[in-house]
Amino acid sequence: MDFQSKFALNCQILNADLYRHHRLSVQLIRADQVHGLVSGNKWFKLKYSLLGAIEKNIGQVVSFGGAYSNHIHALAYAANALGLKSVGLIRGQWSEDNQTLQDARSWGMQLISLTREQYRQKHDADFIKNLQAQYPQAMIIPEGGSNNTALKGVAELMGLIEQQATGLDCLVAACGTGGTLAGLIAGARSTQSVLGIPVLKGAGFLNNDIERLLYNAKLNAKCAWQLDLEGHYGGYAKVKTEHLVHMAALEQQHNVMLDPVYTAKMWRRFDELVTQGFFASGSKIALLHSGGLQGRRGFGLEVAGLKNN
Numbered sequence: 070m071d072f073q074s075k076f077a078l079n080c081q082i083l084n085a086d087l088y089r090h091h092r093l094s095v096q097l098i099r100a101d102q103v104h105g106l107v108s109g110n111k112w113f114k115l116k117y118s119l120l121g122a123i124e125k126n127i128g129q130v131v132s133f134g135g136a137y138s139n140h141i142h143a144l145a146y147a148a149n150a151l152g153l154k155s156v157g158l159i160r161g162q163w164s165e166d167n168q169t170l171q172d173a174r175s176w177g178m179q180l181i182s183l184t185r186e187q188y189r190q191k192h193d194a195d196f197i198k199n200l201q202a203q204y205p206q207a208m209i210i211p212e213g214g215s216n217n218t219a220l221k222g223v224a225e226l227m228g229l230i231e232q233q234a235t236g237l238d239c240l241v242a243a244c245g246t247g248g249t250l251a252g253l254i255a256g257a258r259s260t261q262s263v264l265g266i267p268v269l270k271g272a273g274f275l276n277n278d279i280e281r282l283l284y285n286a287k288l289n290a291k292c293a294w295q296l297d298l299e300g301h302y303g304g305y306a307k308v309k310t311e312h313l314v315h316m317a318a319l320e321q322q323h324n325v326m327l328d329p330v331y332t333a334k335m336w337r338r339f340d341e342l343v344t345q346g347f348f349a350s351g352s353k354i355a356l357l358h359s360g361g362l363q364g365r366r367g368f369g370l371e372v373a374g375l376k377n378n
C-alpha cells in the first residue's frame with residue numbers, strides 16, 4: 070500500500086485581526102488531511118522504518134506509547150496496511166473501553182502493558198537488548214517513532230511545506246519527543262527559522278535531545294531554531310476547561326478541528342507570542358497541523374469517521 074501517493078498537502082490562510090494587526094501572514098499546514106488514520110506527522114515519521122522493515126524482510130514492529138498515543142494508533146494501522154505484525158508496549162494500566170487501543174487491536178496490534186517503572190527504561194541499552202531477544206525477528210521503534218529515519222521522512226515533509234508555502238520565514242510546530250522538530254529543522258533552509266512548542270512541562274532537555282537526534286541521524290541544522298517552553302498549559306495531556314474553550318474558539322474561527330494535547334496548545338501559545346510582538350512585522354509564518362485528532366476521544370470529543378468511547 071502506497072500511502073505517499075495519496076498525500077496532498079493543503080495550506081489554509083489564517084485570517085485573524087491579531088495577525089493583521091501585527092502585519093503577519095499566517096498559514097496552517099493541513100498535514101492532518103494527508104490520510105484519515107495516519108495523519109499529521111505520523112506517516113512521515115514512520116515511513117522509512119516501515120518501508121525499511123519490508124525491504125529487510127522484517128515482519129514485525131514493536132513500539133512504545135501511552136494508552137491514548139497517536140503514534141501507537143497510526144503505527145497499528147500502517148503496519149497492518151503494509152502487511153507487518155505489530156506489538157504495542159503500553160505505559161501503565163488501561164481501560165478496555167479505550168478506543169485508541171481498541172482500534173489498534175482491531176488492526177492486529179498485540180498490546181502489552183508495561184509498568185511505569187518498566188516504561189521509564191525504554192531508552193536503556195540493556196532493556197532494548199532484552200526486548201530484542203524477546204522479539205528476535207522484530208524492528209524496535211522508539212516512543213513516538215523518533216528514530217534516525219523519522220528525521221529523514223519529516224525533512225521531506227518540510228520540502229512539501231516549502232512547495233506550498235513559498236517564501237516562508239518561520240515554521241511553528243508542537244513538540245513531544247522532538248523527533249518531528251528535528252526533522253523539520255533538518256529540512257529547513259538557512260533563511261528560515263523553526264520554532265518548537267513543547268507540550269511537556271520543563272522541556273528544556275529537548276534542546277539536547279533534538280541536537281542528539283540530528284547528530285545521530287547525521288543531519289545538520291542550516292536554519293535557526295528554538296523552543297518556547299511556555300506552551301504546556303499545565304503539562305503533558307493536562308487539559309483544563311479554559312484550554313478547551315480556547316481550542317473551541319480557534320476551531321470555530323478557522324473552521325478546523327484540533328487536538329487538545331498538541332495542536333491546540335501550539336496554536337494557543339503562538340497567538341500569545343504574536344501578542345507579545347515575538348515575530349517581526351511582515352513575516353510569513355506557517356503553523357503545522359500535526360494531526361492527532363483520534364486523541365480527542367480521550368477527552369470525550371467527537372472525531373468524524375472514528376468510533377467514540
Ligand SMILES: Cc1ncc(COP(=O)(O)O)c(C=O)c1O
Nearest residue numbers: 139245246247248249359360361
Ligand atoms: C499530533 C501530534 N503532534 C505533534 C507531536 C510531536 O511529535 P514529536 O514526538 O515528534 O515531537 C505528536 C507526537 O506524538 C503528535 O501526536
